[in-house]
Amino acid sequence: METREKVLASIFKTIKDNVPDMFGSELSEDTVLNEKTNIDSMGFILVLTKLEGEFGVKIPDEKWNDIRTIRDLADMILAYMPKN
């Protein structure tokens, strides 16, 4: 089972590696990924799908709109992580 710290570290790295200019240079748990539930944002989609692949997680479609910040994303990944 991954720790919250590891998940957050992966989120930060994924954002910096893939969409470094999309969410600002200073990332924190409060960084907003998804303004006004705009799940169509390419940055949001890329980050989410890459992290799903990394952690073997599939966040249910209907939950995507609930993800607004990095904190929300970390919570969601941990909530749906396979229980080994």
Place this chain on the structure above:
Amino acid sequence: MEIYSNTVTLKNKDVDLHQRLKTSKLFELLQEASIAHTEALGMGRNRTLDRGLLWVVLQQKVLIHHMPHYDDTITVVTWPGETLHVLFPRYYQILDEKGTLLVEASMIWMLVDQKTRKMIFPDRWDIIIPGVKTGREMEMPVHMSFPKGEETFSFTVPYSYCDLNGHMNNTHYYDLVEDHIPQAAEGRTIREIEADYGTEILYGGKIDISLKIHKDMIEASGDKEKNRFRIRIRYSE
């Protein structure tokens, strides 16, 4: 049919003034192969377009080892990667008659609702494309970011550049860019192409194009309120 292939002989309409495959035509060949394979996999028109869904390409990465020439017979090969929830990676190779690798590429595709132009969740529409692993997959494209160039001009999407999606077809971005840089007409050899499409440009849409032209690389972007596309082309020295 896990892997699709199609063999073509390049004709006059496919090549440029240096008798090499035009860049836009290269992407057209890859696009046509994608469509044909998707149809063969049962996820074509009757599962998408006829249900109000459109396939759109988001990112592209191409490595050109040798651009084919007029009258060359080439084989375009494509296969899908593992679906990433809403993203459909796809891989491509172009081979010559001896099986030598000429071009390799990767692209990321997505489905959008034709009316809202918003992403859809493919599971909800029973659209499933099983991924294939061949061991020949090249790395996936990544998001690009670069400063705007010094050369700028306005562009309005003409009728002839639009496809059935009602927007500028991605192949024509290459015509647009290459018509405004010296390298294409000079016959410079392309080694790598990367493209990132932010938002579609509809017929009649006006955008601001900026170009940063170096000796061995060009960076082009199109913006209007938000970024519409970024293309980077690297040339051999």
